[in-house]
Amino acid sequence: MDKSVGRKSTELFLRANKVLPGGVSRNTLLRGIQPLYVDHGEGCRVIDVDGFERIDFANNMASLIHGHAHPKITEAVSTQLRRGTAFTMATEAEVLFAEHLCGRAPGFDKVRFVNSGTEAVMAGLKAARAYTDRPKIAKVEGSYHGAYDFAEVSQAANPENWGQGNRPNSTPLAQGTPQGVLDDVIIIPFNDPETALAILARHKSDIACVLIDPIPHRIGMIPADPEFVRQIHTWTRDNGALLMFDEVITFRTETGGMQARFNVTPDLTSLGKMIGGGFPVGALAGRNDVMDVFVKGEKGLRLPHSGTFSANPVTMTAGRVAMELFDDEAVARLNDLGDRAREGIAQAINIAGAPACVTGTGSLFRIHMKPNPPANYRETYPDASEQKALSALVDALYDAGIMPIHTGSGALSTAMGNSEIDRLAEAVLTAFRTINTKLQKDI
Numbered sequence: 001m002d003k004s005v006g007r008k009s010t011e012l013f014l015r016a017n018k019v020l021p022g023g024v025s026r027n028t029l030l031r032g033i034q035p036l037y038v039d040h041g042e043g044c045r046v047i048d049v050d051g052f053e054r055i056d057f058a059n060n061m062a063s064l065i066h067g068h069a070h071p072k073i074t075e076a077v078s079t080q081l082r083r084g085t086a087f088t089m090a091t092e093a094e095v096l097f098a099e100h101l102c103g104r105a106p107g108f109d110k111v112r113f114v115n116s117g118t119e120a121v122m123a124g125l126k127a128a129r130a131y132t133d134r135p136k137i138a139k140v141e142g143s144y145h146g147a148y149d150f151a152e153v154s155q156a157a158n159p160e161n162w163g164q165g166n167r168p169n170s171t172p173l174a175q176g177t178p179q180g181v182l183d184d185v186i187i188i189p190f191n192d193p194e195t196a197l198a199i200l201a202r203h204k205s206d207i208a209c210v211l212i213d214p215i216p217h218r219i220g221m222i223p224a225d226p227e228f229v230r231q232i233h234t235w236t237r238d239n240g241a242l243l244m245f246d247e248v249i250t251f252r253t254e255t256g257g258m259q260a261r262f263n264v265t266p267d268l269t270s271l272g273k274m275i276g277g278g279f280p281v282g283a284l285a286g287r288n289d290v291m292d293v294f295v296k297g298e299k300g301l302r303l304p305h306s307g308t309f310s311a312n313p314v315t316m317t318a319g320r321v322a323m324e325l326f327d328d329e330a331v332a333r334l335n336d337l338g339d340r341a342r343e344g345i346a347q348a349i350n351i352a353g354a355p356a357c358v359t360g361t362g363s364l365f366r367i368h369m370k371p372n373p374p375a376n377y378r379e380t381y382p383d384a385s386e387q388k389a390l391s392a393l394v395d396a397l398y399d400a401g402i403m404p405i406h407t408g409s410g411a412l413s414t415a416m417g418n419s420e421i422d423r424l425a426e427a428v429l430t431a432f433r434t435i436n437t438k439l440q441k442d443i
């Protein structure tokens with residue numbers, strides 16, 4: 001743990017441990033043995049309870065696109081708060097937000113709101129099953145899609161259990177995952193269309209949908225190859241299955257999400273994180289006839305679906321304002337900052353002579369303690385010495401007033417400018433210099 005963990009954070013964690021399992025409500029907050037406790041955030045900066053200020057490159061796991069407490073979002077939400085926060089009635093706020101989102105991508109005929117990315121993926125997988133009347137889903141090895149049992153399969157496969165590359169095993173994440181779940185999830189390798197199609201062919205009449213994250217952060221944060229996406233899309237078309245994109249993170253990459261960069265329109269798309277404007281959110285968007293599974297029709301109600309807080313007007317208001325602010329110009333500016341960040345980090349790695357590299361696209365980056373960018377999940381998987389070196393790097397960045405995601409990744413916000421990006425590059429250089437001797441020894 002970095003030396004800047006203060007006394008107040010430590011005291012809070014001692015209290016938390018008595019009432020929260022592991023002292024937290026999200027395991028991802030644990031770095032080393034404890035989380036830091038925040039006091040407040042302003043724009044792209046967060047100030048912890050001990051008064052340390054850091055530039056926020058984590059942005060609540062890539063969910064804040066405008067940083068903290070953006071005045072326009074705060075004002076709109078405050079107005080809504082005074083009018084009530086949750087009703088057993090529909091609201092104009094959800095209609096306005098749905099109209100906005102449906103205008104952003106050609107494949108978004110309709111949208112259904114939920115409360116998290118996990119729920120959005122779950123709704124999408126269930127919608128695909130209901131639409132096709134088939135039981136299985138296919139997903140990419142190592143890809144993270146939240147906590148639905150089926151979406152979790154092979155999320156954390158490791159060399160002991162992942163099996164042969166051309167026939168990856170379906171591995172459980174949680175102990176006690178039913179065998180039936182594993183049997184109904186088919187695992188394909190990333191960006192290897194030939195192997196993927198051979199695997200899919202073996203289950204072709206059972207597959208409801210193929211789920212793809214176009215920049216899977218646990219798979220090196222490397223974009224999907226357009227040819228991989230094209231071939232999977234064609235396969236789904238030819239075999240009566242659906243293509244679902246998980247754009248919970250990647251929607252920030254283009255005005256219409258990463259799908260705008262491919263010449264394909266997925267049948268379904270899960271959204272979340274930044275579309276909530278800082279509030280809990282998820283959404284499933286898709287083609288009219290597929291989204292009709294949520295509506296009572298000739299075939300009855302194929303997918304009954306509800307959620308007490310789904311489309312609550314606070315989230316809907318914050319999300320709409322945030323997304324309206326994230327227009328073409330804002331997306332382009334943020335992606336330029338992303339290029340500057342990746343270039344700055346690459347230069348720092350070069351100057352320091354560190355055996356590391358940087359990947360990512362748009363407003364996302366990830367530092368790997370490997371000399372060359374990985375091509376798939378198995379290549380991304382860090383060995384023990386790489387993991388140790390990465391933790392040392394993240395600690396050093398925290399000490400330097402930079403807060404990345406604990407995996408060495410970062411997601412930018414529109415609250416940043418060139419000076420914050422340059423501070424990041426400088427901090428990476430200093431951090432590599434500090435830990436370089438150790439790296440040379442370990443890797």
Ligand SMILES: Cc1ncc(COP(=O)(O)O)c(C=O)c1O
Nearest residue numbers: 116117118144145146248249272
């Ligand atoms: C690609 C992707 N899908 C789904 C999820 C789950 O979203 P949530 O944490 O809101 O449930 C995440 C969360 O990190 C994600 O990165």
